[in-house]
Amino acid sequence: MLVNPSHLKGIRGRKIDPSDAALLARAGASGMVMGSFVPPRTVRELRDLTRRRTEVVRAAAAETQRLEKELEDTGFKLTSVLSNAVGVSGRAILEALVAGERDPERLADLTVRQARAKIPQLDEALDGDFTPHHAFMVRHYLDQIDHLNATVAMFDVRIAELLAAQERHLDLLDTIPRISRLAAEIVTAETGGDMAQFATAHHLASWTGVCPGQSESAGVNCSGRTRHGNTNLKRLLGVAAMAAVRNKDSYLAVFYRRIASRRGAKRALVAVMHKLAIAIWHVLHDQVPYRELGADYFTKRNPERAMRRMIKEANSLGLTLRFEPISAV
Incomplete structure (x- = not known):
């Protein structure tokens, strides 16, 4: 039986291994504690997949940050203009840089959709010293990001198969x-x-x-x-x-x-x-969808309290409020 340790803190007993083991055995056999939630094997396998996918996504984000740091070393301020350095526009610029293109105007012209409105800013942001060493490192980071994204896609497929019934x-x-x-x-x-x-x-x-949490001793809440x-x-x-x-x-x-x-x-x-x-x-x-209560939920639940609050605020400003009901048309 898997038991939460906090459920056993109040049970008295000498804290040496042999007697403590016997105490735990008696507590479990007599029903003094409850077993914790242990999911079935299918759920545990699904947990492994989702948790590993989260780790891979974090690893991809870390590689993106390392790529941005490498770009900072070149003097480029690409991330100051584009929110995603490895998006469609950013990826096109990086691939061109690795291929040998260095003209800021030609690099900025590779952007697509909304990013084309930022071409003047990109002309200034892409003015730097991009060396062959930087090209090698950027190629490495892009390959790593692609590999991790492909791994995430593989996990997505497997998770979708296990959750098809839900x-x-x-x-x-x-x-x-x-x-x-x-x-x-x-x-x-x-x-x-x-x-x-x-x-x-x-x-x-x-x-x-x-x-x-609840940590009470002698009627005093500690934490x-x-x-x-x-x-x-x-x-x-x-x-x-x-x-x-x-x-x-x-x-x-x-x-x-x-x-x-x-x-x-x-x-x-x-x-x-x-x-x-x-x-x-x-x-x-x-088995019902979420119902939005609305921003005025608390006001409708206790309108008198809302009125008292508004009157108090008005009085603090030296004003007086008077509420009158709206007449029906």
């Missing part, structure tokens, strides 16, 4: 703000897609590690830091939460601002992660 779950997860198809695959791999393992949404949030939880899912929720709060007209953004004003930005972000974990549980458990 298209419904992926479509439902895709309705949650900032949970893309790729993120939905990771959520399914980490949780198994079956919410029967988690009694409530708060059980899933606790397992993920996005709920407040409220979050537990470790599932680090892969926790990291994903953090990225999704940071992207979700940028939509100013959404429920999550308003919720974030309310918490941040009282508890700070970091705690507010964890609170949004907690909301996303709860949404994931309900979407998969109830």
